Amino acid sequence: DAKTTQPNSMESNEEEPVHLPCNHSTISGTDYIHWYRQLPSQGPEYVIHGLTSNVNNRMASLAIAEDRKSSTLILHRATLRDAAVYYCIPYEGTSYGKLTFGQGTILTVHP
Amino acid sequence: GAVVSQHPSWVICKSGTSVKIECRSLDFQATTMFWYRQFPKQSLMLMATSNEGSKATYEQGVEKDKFLINHASLTLSTLTVTSAHPEDSSFYICSAQAMGTGLGNTIYFGEGSWLTVV
Numbered sequence: 001d002a003k004t005t006q007p008n009s010m011e012s013n014e015e016e017p018v019h020l021p022c023n024h025s026t027i028s029g030t031d032y033i034h035w036y037r038q039l040p041s042q043g044p045e046y047v048i049h050g051l052t053s054n055v056n057n058r059m060a061s062l063a064i065a066e067d068r069k070s071s072t073l074i075l076h077r078a079t080l081r082d083a084a085v086y087y088c089i090p091y092e093g094t095s096y097g098k099l100t101f102g103q104g105t106i107l108t109v110h111p
Numbered sequence: 112g113a114v115v116s117q118h119p120s121w122v123i124c125k126s127g128t129s130v131k132i133e134c135r136s137l138d139f140q141a142t143t144m145f146w147y148r149q150f151p152k153q154s155l156m157l158m159a160t161s162n163e164g165s166k167a168t169y170e171q172g173v174e175k176d177k178f179l180i181n182h183a184s185l186t187l188s189t190l191t192v193t194s195a196h197p198e199d200s201s202f203y204i205c206s207a208q209a210m211g212t213g214l215g216n217t218i219y220f221g222e223g224s225w226l227t228v229v
Contacts, residue, residue, distance in 0.1 A: 034218075043117075043204045043220035044155070087154075096143040097208030097218045101155040 002090040022088030025069040031090040117221035134205030140185035141207035161188040
């Protein structure tokens, strides 16, 4: 499994953009980059995923470096409900859903 | 709404007893489900892969005789913690991938089940 490096914690103010970085320099060419978040006392929640191109959905945007060794999850306007642990996970699509979690980034959003 | 549901959300049991946690896929069938354990302030650790109609595959260091997994149908996997001890107290989470459905092959997680052994 590819190893990931994320900041232990980050802080943001409400309604400001948040850029959550992830380093995955050992990612294989076929691994997708998945992002999940976990709110307190809940199971993880899917946020977004991508392979090479930048991706957007209603929750966030994902910017993937050209060499795929890093990516950045972008929350365009943070809300208090975005306070969670964010996990960046390289995922090989034939793993049938098996994910290996790192430590993630604890995001604190200030009102 | 939730597409993977766990039950119970929390349970307290006495040391030495067994407790069963259910994981159901609500909108899709899952031949494979996964069980994770999470201790406070730590990340999720994969315990085992639950395979419908066959034996579960356990991660290194996870006792298969203590954590019994049954995946008898395409929508239900159960985790039974046998002879529970206080050190088994944890947050248990299941997941499944919605393959070949309109859900876009996304991996969904249950709400988690808090187990406290007293």
